[in-house]
Amino acid sequence: MSAAxxxxxxxxxxxxxxxxxxxxxxxxxxxMVLADLGAEVIKVEPIEGDRTRHLLGAGAGFFPMFNRNxxxxxxxxRNPQGLEAALRLCATADVVAQNFRPGTMDKYDLGYAAxxxxxxxxxxxxHTGFLPGPYEHRTALDEVVxxxxxxxxxxxxxxxxxxxxxxxxxxxxxxxxxxxAIAALMQRxxxxxxxxxxxxxxxxxxxxxGQHMMQYAITGQAAAPMPERISAWALYDVFTVKDGEQIFxxxxxxxxxxxxxxxxxxxxxxxxxxxxxxxxxxxxxxTLLADLRLRxxxxxxxxxxxxxxxxxxxxxxxxxxxxxxxxxxxxxxxGLADIRLPDGERAGQMAQTTLFPITxxxxxxxxxxxxxxxxxxxxxxLAELGYGGxxxxxxxxxxxVG
Numbered sequence: 001m002s003a004a005x006x007x008x009x010x011x012x013x014x015x016x017x018x019x020x021x022x023x024x025x026x027x028x029x030x031x032m033v034l035a036d037l038g039a040e041v042i043k044v045e046p047i048e049g050d051r052t053r054h055l056l057g058a059g060a061g062f063f064p065m066f067n068r069n070x071x072x073x074x075x076x077x078r079n080p081q082g083l084e085a086a087l088r089l090c091a092t093a094d095v096v097a098q099n100f101r102p103g104t105m106d107k108y109d110l111g112y113a114a115x116x117x118x119x120x121x122x123x124x125x126x127h128t129g130f131l132p133g134p135y136e137h138r139t140a141l142d143e144v145v146x147x148x149x150x151x152x153x154x155x156x157x158x159x160x161x162x163x164x165x166x167x168x169x170x171x172x173x174x175x176x177x178x179x180x181a182i183a184a185l186m187q188r189x190x191x192x193x194x195x196x197x198x199x200x201x202x203x204x205x206x207x208x209x210g211q212h213m214m215q216y217a218i219t220g221q222a223a224a225p226m227p228e229r230i231s232a233w234a235l236y237d238v239f240t241v242k243d244g245e246q247i248f249x250x251x252x253x254x255x256x257x258x259x260x261x262x263x264x265x266x267x268x269x270x271x272x273x274x275x276x277x278x279x280x281x282x283x284x285x286x287t288l289l290a291d292l293r294l295r296x297x298x299x300x301x302x303x304x305x306x307x308x309x310x311x312x313x314x315x316x317x318x319x320x321x322x323x324x325x326x327x328x329x330x331x332x333x334x335g336l337a338d339i340r341l342p343d344g345e346r347a348g349q350m351a352q353t354t355l356f357p358i359t360x361x362x363x364x365x366x367x368x369x370x371x372x373x374x375x376x377x378x379x380x381x382l383a384e385l386g387y388g389g390x391x392x393x394x395x396x397x398x399x400x401v402g
Contacts, residue, residue, distance in 0.1 A: 011038025012360070016185065018042065019093040020070075021110065025142075027099030028066035028126045029174025034095065034181060035069035036356045036365040040382060041071045042093075044086060046077070047402040049374040053343040064341055067371045073382075074375030074402035077108050082400035090115050090122075093183050099127035102137060107292075112196045122194040123184040125177045131200045138348050140201045142169045149205035154212060157227045167289045173204045221227045234281030234288055235260065238318065245301040250314040254278055263311045266295065285362060289332065325352060332363075340370040347373075375402045 016039040020031040028043075036042040043050070052062040073089070076082035087109070090096055097231040098105050098114060112124040129140020146152040146163045180197035188194055206213075212223035224230065231237075235251040242326030251260045254277060261270035269361065275281050281288055301317055308315035319327075330336050336352040356365045378401050382392050395401040 009361070009363070013037040013039040013182075013363070016040070016094045016295075017092060018095040018097060018181075019044060019090055020096070021098040021100065021105065022127070023099065024063055025066060025170035026173045026177070026199075027097055028052075028062075029171050030099075030125060030127060030177035030181070031070060031174075032066050032068060032095050033175060033178035033356065034097075035369075039095070041070040042089065042377070043067060043072050043372065045072055045074050045374060046072050047399060049074070049343075053374065060344075063343065064339060064351070064371045068339055068367050069354065069369045070372055071369070071377035071381065072372035072375055073353070075378075076400050076402075077110070079398065079400040080169040081395055081398060083108055085111065085385065085387070085395070085401060087118070089381065091119055092251045092385070093119070093122060094185065095123045095125060097125040097127065097177065097181070102128060102140070116196070117192065120193055121188060123181050123188065123197060124194065125181050125197045126217065127173060127177050128198060128200045130202045131198055135202065141352050142167050143203065145169055145202045147204040148381055149202055150209040150212065151205050153350060154209060154223065154225050156225060158225055168208065169204045172208070173199050173201050173385055176204060220266045231282065231285065233278060234275075234285045235292070237289060239293060239296050239304075241296055241304065242298055242300040245317040247304055248314075248316040248318065249296075249304065249308065252314065257281065259311050260313060263313070264295070324354075334366075335364070337364075337367045339367055342371045342373045378402065 013034055016034070018031060018034050018039045018041040020027060020041060021044050022028045022031060031041045031043065050063060050067075052059060055062060073085075075086050079088055090110065096110075100109075106113065109115075112122075112126070115122055115124060128136070129138060129145070130136045143152075143163045146155075146169065147161060151168075152161035152163050155164055174222065177197065177199035180199060184195050184197050215221070215223050233250065233252045234247060235257065237250075238246055238248050240246050251257045257278070258270055258276075269275055274284065275288065305315055305317060307313075324330060325336070327335075335355055335357075337355055338350050339353045341347055341349050341351055353367070355367075358365070379392055382395070382401065383389075387395070392401070
């Protein structure tokens with residue numbers, strides 16, 4: 001089921017123009033959020049295209065996932081005429097977003113110092129590895145900041161740091177960039193002036209582990225990695241059940257514990273005074289879990305899911321990402337939408353993508369534009385900037401645009 005159409009309603013950022021010089025995940029996520037919310041987002045790509053268009057393996061989904069609802073213009077910034085077109089485009093922008101290494105945009109006079117003078121109302125979003133400070137010139141990646149920012153330590157087992165299973169800092173860093181852009185636009189409505197916004201991978205990661213830092217500040221006890229943590233609840237774990245299936249089961253209050261015992265017929269556990277309170281059960285957790293694993297081993301994941309759902313208890317089958325295409329909730333609520341793939345062996349074919357996880361007025365924010373092919377909107381946008389057809393042809397011939 002595709003998302004409800006959004007063309008008939010005015011989206012919150014309609015009328016806002018965003019020009020993005022981005023690649024990989026962080027910057028494109030910022031642009032995608034603003035685009036989903038209705039902004040006209042123009043992706044400036046090099047003549048050869050954003051390199052993420054052709055990544056393999058874990059990167060194969062980057063471009064189609066994070067570049068929907070955008071237009072593409074291909075410009076060679078090293079060519080004076082291509083750079084001039086970029087400057088003209090930025091002069092029409094409400095927001096410029098970038099996520100290249102520090103100093104890259106300044107080389108082309110496309111940093112905030114230059115563009116802010118050209119367009120004082122401009123909101124300029126810098127996506128970086130680190131906010132200004134001792135680390136600001138380091139090269140950062142999501143995995144780098146997960147390792148140095150405590151997240152990999154908390155995710156893996158002791159002695160085995162492990163990155164999270166998705167690009168959490170890149171994606172959230174882009175979201176914070178978008179939040180900053182929206183806040184700056186709101187302030188501009190009062191002051192008439194734009195400003196620079198900065199969002200950084202490392203600081204995003206530190207924000208994510210802030211709860212563990214605060215635990216240490218309050219208790220004096222360092223947080224253990226998640227696989228070895230002392231759980232706040234006794235029944236809060238993954239169980240291997242019938243036919244080797246796995247399911248996460250939980251009971252996070254004394255009331256839920258009693259419901260669990262009644263639902264599964266474990267009256268002996270319910271009446272055991274040694275298990276009377278949550279803290280009692282936590283103290284006996286290793287023994288209790290071993291007993292529960294034996295008791296649940298012959299139950300199927302489907303049976304346990306039905307019991308837990310019927311009684312309002314927390315549970316979750318262990319699902320792989322590809323299984324979500326068949327998830328009944330996502331299909332029923334329009335959480336997936338069709339897009340046309342722009343590149344690769346499947347170029348031109350349709351696939352389903354996940355939508356921004358909010359509703360506005362009861363509707364999901366849908367796909368208005370498919371992820372663009374390289375330079376798909378170059379001629380259209382150059383015409384808007386005052387270039388005549390012959391000029392555009394000349395720019396193509398000079399390889400200034402593509």
